Amino acid sequence: MKTLLGSFDLLNRVTERFEPANLFEGIDEANLLAFERDWRPAFAERLPADASTAERIAANAEDAHWDWRRLAEIYRNPLLFQMYAVECGDRTQGLMLVRKGGRFSRHPDHPRTDLVYVDRLATAPWNRPRFAGEPIYKGVGQLLLATAIHLSMDEGLGGRIGLHALPNAEIFYRDVMQMTDFGPEERHYGLCYFEMSSAQAAAFLTGQNVEGA
Amino acid sequence: MTEKRTMTLNLSEAEMNALEALCARKGLSKTTLLRQALRLYQSVDERLERGEKVFFEDPRSKDKAELMVL
Numbered sequence: 545m546k547t548l549l550g551s552f553d554l555l556n557r558v559t560e561r562f563e564p565a566n567l568f569e570g571i572d573e574a575n576l577l578a579f580e581r582d583w584r585p586a587f588a589e590r591l592p593a594d595a596s597t598a599e600r601i602a603a604n605a606e607d608a609h610w611d612w613r614r615l616a617e618i619y620r621n622p623l624l625f626q627m628y629a630v631e632c633g634d635r636t637q638g639l640m641l642v643r644k645g646g647r648f649s650r651h652p653d654h655p656r657t658d659l660v661y662v663d664r665l666a667t668a669p670w671n672r673p674r675f676a677g678e679p680i681y682k683g684v685g686q687l688l689l690a691t692a693i694h695l696s697m698d699e700g701l702g703g704r705i706g707l708h709a710l711p712n713a714e715i716f717y718r719d720v721m722q723m724t725d726f727g728p729e730e731r732h733y734g735l736c737y738f739e740m741s742s743a744q745a746a747a748f749l750t751g752q753n754v755e756g757a
Numbered sequence: 758m759t760e761k762r763t764m765t766l767n768l769s770e771a772e773m774n775a776l777e778a779l780c781a782r783k784g785l786s787k788t789t790l791l792r793q794a795l796r797l798y799q800s801v802d803e804r805l806e807r808g809e810k811v812f813f814e815d816p817r818s819k820d821k822a823e824l825m826v827l
Contacts, residue, residue, distance in 0.1 A: 621799075621803075623795070623796055623799055624796050624799070624800055644796060645792075645793050645796030645797055645800065646796060646797055646800055654784060656783070657783050657784055657785070658783065658785065658789075658793050699789065699792070700785060700786050700788065700789030700792075701785075701789065702784070
């Protein structure tokens with residue numbers, strides 16, 4: 545089921561104006577078709593089908609192989625998983641898949657406590673610096689992560705979230721979101737694990753930074 | 758947001774003590790802890806239904822112990 549959670553402003557970098565974007569809990573066929581008809585061709589135009597990992601990293605498209613329709617099929621248990629979509633300008637601008645249970649904090653503030661795990665998060669290819677010559681909307685990732693923090697709070701998990709970052713996104717999670725970097729993990733393809741503690745989540749939502757992030 | 762429904766739960770003193778101790782240790786409310794426990798139980802049950810086995814692994818010895826579910 546797809547439910548409108550609210551309307552939020554995204555900065556259009558091209559026009560330098562803010563535009564209203566709708567945030568949805570749950571995704572529908574329109575979002576999956578948007579992924580297949582808009583996102584995939586954009587990736588295909590920029591990258592060869594057999595692009596190497598290095599080529600995908602250089603193009604800021606490490607997730608080009610993710611199949612959101614398949615993910616929606618596999619992770620359809622609503623008790624455990626939830627998907628979100630951001631729509632703006634009649635297009636799907638971002639997608640996120642989160643897991644609501646079975647993942648535990650490593651943060652020294654609250655080790656082994658439950659958290660919301662952000663399994664996948666992606667902004668549309670035309671919004672990405674280094675992928676698009678003139679990236680369009682700014683703030684899609686931040687809006688989706690704020691949604692994960694709010695979900696964690698609604699679930700009684702104190703705003704705690706965790707995720708494994710693709711290399712191009714590490715700076716965003718570390719420097720913009722002020723999450724704690726626990727370093728690379730071999731069993732997760734060498735991706736760095738990041739976590740936002742309850743204190744960091746509260747600081748993020750009030751617009752403050754926390755020391756030691 | 759998903760609509761919530763309320764239920765009454767009858768627990769023995771020992772069960773309530775265990776629930777409260779876990780809540781205190783995890784910093785979770787009883788509702789949140791039971792919701793997370795339900796998710797974990799369902800997730801494990803789904804894997805067992807598919808014929809999979811669930812193990813705990815000792816990080817040092819790498820010894821595996823199969824999780825027994827009632």
